Amino acid sequence: MLPTPYDRLHADLRAFIPAERLIVDPLRTLAYGTDASFYRLIPKIVAVVQNEDEVARLLHHARALGTPVTFRAAGTSLSGQAVSDSVLVLLGEGWRGCTIPPGAATVTLQPGIIGAEANRKLAPFGRKIGPDPASIATAKIGGIAANNSSGMCCGTAQNSYRTLASMRLLLADGTLLDTGDAASRAAFGKSHGPLLATLRDLGERTRADADLAARIHRKFAIKNTTGYSLNALVDFEDPFEILQHLMIGSEGTLGFIAEITYRTVPEYADKASALLLFPDIAEACRAVALLKAAPVDAVELMDRAALHSVQGKPGMPAVIRGLDERAACLLVETRAADAAALTGNITAINAVLAGCTLLHPAEFSTDPAECEKYWKIRKGLFPAVGAVRKTGTTVIIEDVAFPIDRLAEATVELQHLFEHYGYHEAIIFGHALEGNLHFVFTQAFDTDAEVDRYRRFMDAVAAMVVNTYEGSLKAEHGTGRNMAPFVEMEWGAQAYGLMKEIKALLDPHGLLNPGVILNDDPEAHLKHLKSLPAADPLVDKCIECGFCEPTCPSHTFTLSPRQRIAGWREIARLSGSGEQARREALHAAYDHQGIDTCAACGLCSTACPVGIETGLLIKALRGRRATPAQRRLGRFAAEHFETALGVARTGLKIADLARKVVGNDAVTATAGALRRLSGDRLPHVPRSLPTPLNFVPGPAAGGGPAVVYVPSCSSRTMGPAADDPEKTPLPQKVEGLFRKAGFRVLYPEGLSGLCCGMALESKGFAQEADAKADEMVAAIRAASNDGHLPVVIDTSPCAFRLKRHLAEDGLKVLDLVEFIHDHLLDRLDFTKRSEPAVLHLACSLRRMGLEGKLQAVAAKCAEQVVVPDGVGCCGFAGDKGFTQPDLNAHALRHLKAGVPQDGKAGYSTSRTCEIGLAHHSGMPYRSIVYLVDACTTAKVPEAQAARAAEPAF
The missing domain is CATH 3.40.50 (Rossmann fold)
Known part of the structure; x- marks a missing residue:
C-alpha cells in the first residue's frame, strides 16, 4: 500500500500511463532505484515515460500533490544524483531518436539514446559527439547532458556546454520550450516573459560585477561541474541561451531535457599513442604543462600506485614491473586527418618532450593493437581496485581538478592525505591535460567509525582543493548528493546565492530532484549510504555501476544484471534481520523477475569492469531451488540423453503433423490459447518451429585431410522450419561443405548420446552438465587421435561451453565459423x-x-x-x-x-x-x-x- 499522497498520484498517473509502466512492487522499486553511486534511496513509484506529453502531465500531477520527481537515464552517475525516495522517472523506448542532417555538422538526439550508439550512427560521416565519458557505452544522452559529462579527450572545449546548439526542454510547470524553433521561443516569451526577464537581469548583474565575472571565468577555465553552470550568465546575453546552458549540468534539478542538438566534432581515423614513463609525479606533471600547447588529444596521468594495480594483468608492458616507487606515467594520444598530419603531430610532441626527463625514449605507435594495450592500462585501473576490495566495502571514485601549473604539488598532497587517513590502496589517475584527477579508494560504511573516517577525509580533501589550490571539487562526475554540502564552500556566498536564485526561479516548489546540487544539510553526503553486503562470491565484487545493462536481453523487461545483484543482496541482508515478511515478498518476486527471465547469456561479463557473469549466480540459484523430482529428472536426462532427445523429437513430430493437417497459423493460434489457459505452463509454439530430425552419420568417405565434425544435439534433432525453402538439415549441409573444400569428415563414436551439457548447466545442474561434457571430450579425443585432428562444433553455444570446459586440458575445439574463416576460405x-x-x-x-x-x-x-x-x-x-x-x-x-x-x-x-x-x-x-x-x-x-x-x- 502506497502512503498518501503517493496512492493518489499513482491513481492519477494510471489515467495516461499503463499499469505495467508504473512500478510499485518492493523488488523492482529497489532494483530500478539503484544507480552507480554509494547512496541508497528506494522510490515510492517508478514511472517509465515514453513521450513529452507523459512527462508534462506527470509534472502537473506531482506539482498538485507536492511529490518530488527525479529524472534518470542510465543510472551510471557516481554522485547520487539519480536516486530518489519519491517518484523516479525513467526513460522508456520512445526516447531513442537520432536525426543527422546532411553533412552531419550537427546531430539531434533524444535523451534515451546511448552515447556510443549516437557515435556509431555518426561514424560513417567521420563525426562524433564531443562528450566522451568512460561510461559512454552505457550512459544515455540525457544523463550526459544533464551532468555535463566530459571524458578523456573532450576537455572543456567539446563538452555538452560548449557543443550545445539547441534543446527541447520541459520546465517544472510542464511547459515545453524548443530553443531551436522560433515559434516556440515566441510562444514561451509570451507565457514566461517574467522568467526570461529575470534570467536577463541575472546575466546583466553578474557581468557587471567584474570580480564575480572574473571568478566564474577562472573557475570554468578548468573542468568544473560543482553547482550550476554559472558561466551561462557571463557567456551569453540572450536569455534563451542562458536558460538552455543552465540546463547543462543541472542534474535534473531545473527541468527535463527532452531533446538536444549538438554541434559534432571530427572523429579522425589516424591516431597514435605513447606510454611515457617519468622518474616522479612532479616531472610527469611538468610535462603535462608543456604538452598543453602541443597537438595532443588526450594525456592521462597515472601514479605508481595505479600502475601497481594493473602490472600483473595479461598484456601489460613488462617495463612497468621494474619502475621505482616514485615513478609515474603519461598516456598520450594524438589524432589527425591523415597520416602525414599525424607524423607532423608526433614530431611536434617529441620536440616538446625533448625538454623533459623520461625513463625511456618516447615511442609513438600507430598499431591499433599496441595502442589498445596501452589504453587497457588506463581502462583497467578502476576495476583493478574494485576486484580486490574486501566484501562489504564499496569502491568510491572521486574527481577533482586543479590549475595545470599546480597539478604536481596537488597530486603529492593528495597522496599524503591517503596515507594520513589510512586509504593505502588508493590510486590516482586522470585527464591531466585539464588538471582533472580521479582518485579511487575502498570504503566501508558499516560502522560509525568508518563513516567518520570518510567524513574527515572528504573534509580534508575539500579544504585542500578549495582553499589551497582553488580547484574544482567536481570536475566531470557531477555535484550530486556527495558534494552538495560543499558547493557554497567552493563558490562562496555570492555565487551560491546566484545558484539559489536560479533554482527558485525554475523550480519554485523545490520538487525537481531535491537534495541534489543545493542542499542545506552539511551532512547530506553521509546519509542514505548504500551497503554492499555479502550475497554470493560469484557477484560480491559488483559495484553496481550498470555497465552491464545495455548487453542484457531482459533489461527493462524484468531485471538487468545490476538489478538482479542488488535484489539478491537485499534478500541476503534480510536473511538475518528479522524482516521475514519483506524477505519473503522479495524472494517470491525474484523467482520470476530475477531467475526465470534471465537468459544467462553471459554478455554482462563482457561489459562488467570486474568481469562478473551474473548468469552464473542465476544458474546456481536455479540448482538450489530445484525440487527432488526436478533433480531426478536432470539426472535421468543426463544418463539417458538419447531417450531425452527422442522425447523432444516426438514433440516436434506431433507439431509437424498438426501443421500439415490444419496449417501453421491454426497450430500457432491453438497452442497460444492452450498456453494461456494453462497459466503459461504449456510451451509457446512459434511459427518457425523446426521439423523433426534424427541425424545418423554415414561412414567416412572421400580423400584429403580429415576433420572431426560434432553436430550439436539441437542440430541432430531439429531440421529446417516447415516454411523454410531450404530443406537440407544442417549436419548434411556442413558435411557437404567440408567435402567440397576437400576434407574427409569423421564423427565421434556414440554421437547420438553426446551433449556438451549446456542444457543441463542452464537449469542449474552443474554436476550433470560437467559429466556430459566429460563424455563428449572423451569421444572427441578418441576420434581426433588425441587432438591431432581438428574438431569442429556447428553450434556456437556448445563450442563456447566446451572451450571453457577444456580451458586447462589442452584439447582444442573450433567453432564452425572459426573453422570456415581460418581453413576453408582459400579452399x-x-x-x-x-x-x-x-x-x-x-x-x-x-x-x-x-x-x-x-x-x-x-x-x-x-x-x-x-x-x-x-x-x-x-x-x-x-x-x-x-x-x-x-x-x-x-x-x-x-x-x-x-x-x-x-x-x-x-x-x-x-x-x-x-x-x-x-x-x-x-x-x-x-x-x-x-x-x-x-x-x-x-x-x-x-x-x-x-x-x-x-x-x-
Whole structure:
C-alpha cells in the first residue's frame, strides 16, 4: 500500500500511463532505484515515460500533490544524483531518436539514446559527439547532458556546454520550450516573459560585477561541474541561451531535457599513442604543462600506485614491473586527418618532450593493437581496485581538478592525505591535460567509525582543493548528493546565492530532484549510504555501476544484471534481520523477475569492469531451488540423453503433423490459447518451429585431410522450419561443405548420446552438465587421435561451453565459423550475392571473440552485410523461447526494423536462436553454412589436388 499522497498520484498517473509502466512492487522499486553511486534511496513509484506529453502531465500531477520527481537515464552517475525516495522517472523506448542532417555538422538526439550508439550512427560521416565519458557505452544522452559529462579527450572545449546548439526542454510547470524553433521561443516569451526577464537581469548583474565575472571565468577555465553552470550568465546575453546552458549540468534539478542538438566534432581515423614513463609525479606533471600547447588529444596521468594495480594483468608492458616507487606515467594520444598530419603531430610532441626527463625514449605507435594495450592500462585501473576490495566495502571514485601549473604539488598532497587517513590502496589517475584527477579508494560504511573516517577525509580533501589550490571539487562526475554540502564552500556566498536564485526561479516548489546540487544539510553526503553486503562470491565484487545493462536481453523487461545483484543482496541482508515478511515478498518476486527471465547469456561479463557473469549466480540459484523430482529428472536426462532427445523429437513430430493437417497459423493460434489457459505452463509454439530430425552419420568417405565434425544435439534433432525453402538439415549441409573444400569428415563414436551439457548447466545442474561434457571430450579425443585432428562444433553455444570446459586440458575445439574463416576460405571459390546477408551475432560467438570472423565470412558471400541495430542477445536462451516467450520478444523488439527491405534470409550460428529470430523477423534464419555453401564452388581440380596434398593443420 502506497502512503498518501503517493496512492493518489499513482491513481492519477494510471489515467495516461499503463499499469505495467508504473512500478510499485518492493523488488523492482529497489532494483530500478539503484544507480552507480554509494547512496541508497528506494522510490515510492517508478514511472517509465515514453513521450513529452507523459512527462508534462506527470509534472502537473506531482506539482498538485507536492511529490518530488527525479529524472534518470542510465543510472551510471557516481554522485547520487539519480536516486530518489519519491517518484523516479525513467526513460522508456520512445526516447531513442537520432536525426543527422546532411553533412552531419550537427546531430539531434533524444535523451534515451546511448552515447556510443549516437557515435556509431555518426561514424560513417567521420563525426562524433564531443562528450566522451568512460561510461559512454552505457550512459544515455540525457544523463550526459544533464551532468555535463566530459571524458578523456573532450576537455572543456567539446563538452555538452560548449557543443550545445539547441534543446527541447520541459520546465517544472510542464511547459515545453524548443530553443531551436522560433515559434516556440515566441510562444514561451509570451507565457514566461517574467522568467526570461529575470534570467536577463541575472546575466546583466553578474557581468557587471567584474570580480564575480572574473571568478566564474577562472573557475570554468578548468573542468568544473560543482553547482550550476554559472558561466551561462557571463557567456551569453540572450536569455534563451542562458536558460538552455543552465540546463547543462543541472542534474535534473531545473527541468527535463527532452531533446538536444549538438554541434559534432571530427572523429579522425589516424591516431597514435605513447606510454611515457617519468622518474616522479612532479616531472610527469611538468610535462603535462608543456604538452598543453602541443597537438595532443588526450594525456592521462597515472601514479605508481595505479600502475601497481594493473602490472600483473595479461598484456601489460613488462617495463612497468621494474619502475621505482616514485615513478609515474603519461598516456598520450594524438589524432589527425591523415597520416602525414599525424607524423607532423608526433614530431611536434617529441620536440616538446625533448625538454623533459623520461625513463625511456618516447615511442609513438600507430598499431591499433599496441595502442589498445596501452589504453587497457588506463581502462583497467578502476576495476583493478574494485576486484580486490574486501566484501562489504564499496569502491568510491572521486574527481577533482586543479590549475595545470599546480597539478604536481596537488597530486603529492593528495597522496599524503591517503596515507594520513589510512586509504593505502588508493590510486590516482586522470585527464591531466585539464588538471582533472580521479582518485579511487575502498570504503566501508558499516560502522560509525568508518563513516567518520570518510567524513574527515572528504573534509580534508575539500579544504585542500578549495582553499589551497582553488580547484574544482567536481570536475566531470557531477555535484550530486556527495558534494552538495560543499558547493557554497567552493563558490562562496555570492555565487551560491546566484545558484539559489536560479533554482527558485525554475523550480519554485523545490520538487525537481531535491537534495541534489543545493542542499542545506552539511551532512547530506553521509546519509542514505548504500551497503554492499555479502550475497554470493560469484557477484560480491559488483559495484553496481550498470555497465552491464545495455548487453542484457531482459533489461527493462524484468531485471538487468545490476538489478538482479542488488535484489539478491537485499534478500541476503534480510536473511538475518528479522524482516521475514519483506524477505519473503522479495524472494517470491525474484523467482520470476530475477531467475526465470534471465537468459544467462553471459554478455554482462563482457561489459562488467570486474568481469562478473551474473548468469552464473542465476544458474546456481536455479540448482538450489530445484525440487527432488526436478533433480531426478536432470539426472535421468543426463544418463539417458538419447531417450531425452527422442522425447523432444516426438514433440516436434506431433507439431509437424498438426501443421500439415490444419496449417501453421491454426497450430500457432491453438497452442497460444492452450498456453494461456494453462497459466503459461504449456510451451509457446512459434511459427518457425523446426521439423523433426534424427541425424545418423554415414561412414567416412572421400580423400584429403580429415576433420572431426560434432553436430550439436539441437542440430541432430531439429531440421529446417516447415516454411523454410531450404530443406537440407544442417549436419548434411556442413558435411557437404567440408567435402567440397576437400576434407574427409569423421564423427565421434556414440554421437547420438553426446551433449556438451549446456542444457543441463542452464537449469542449474552443474554436476550433470560437467559429466556430459566429460563424455563428449572423451569421444572427441578418441576420434581426433588425441587432438591431432581438428574438431569442429556447428553450434556456437556448445563450442563456447566446451572451450571453457577444456580451458586447462589442452584439447582444442573450433567453432564452425572459426573453422570456415581460418581453413576453408582459400579452399573455395566465392561468388558474391547482391541480396544482403543479415547476421545475428550469437552471445557465445561474441564471447569467443569470433563476431569479426563471422562478418568477414559473410562479406565474402554478399555485397552487403547487415547486423541490425539494437539486437544483442536474442533471449531464446536454449528453451526460454518456449517457456518465457516474452523475453525473446522483448530482446528482439528492434529486429524487424533493422532488417533491410530486400533482406530475404538471416544467418547465425545457433539453431535455437534461429527459431526466435525467424519468428520475430518474418524471414528464415539459418546457419551461416547455408550461405557459404550457396556462394561457393570447389577450387578447380588442379588447385584442389594441390590443396589436398598439403597438410591442413
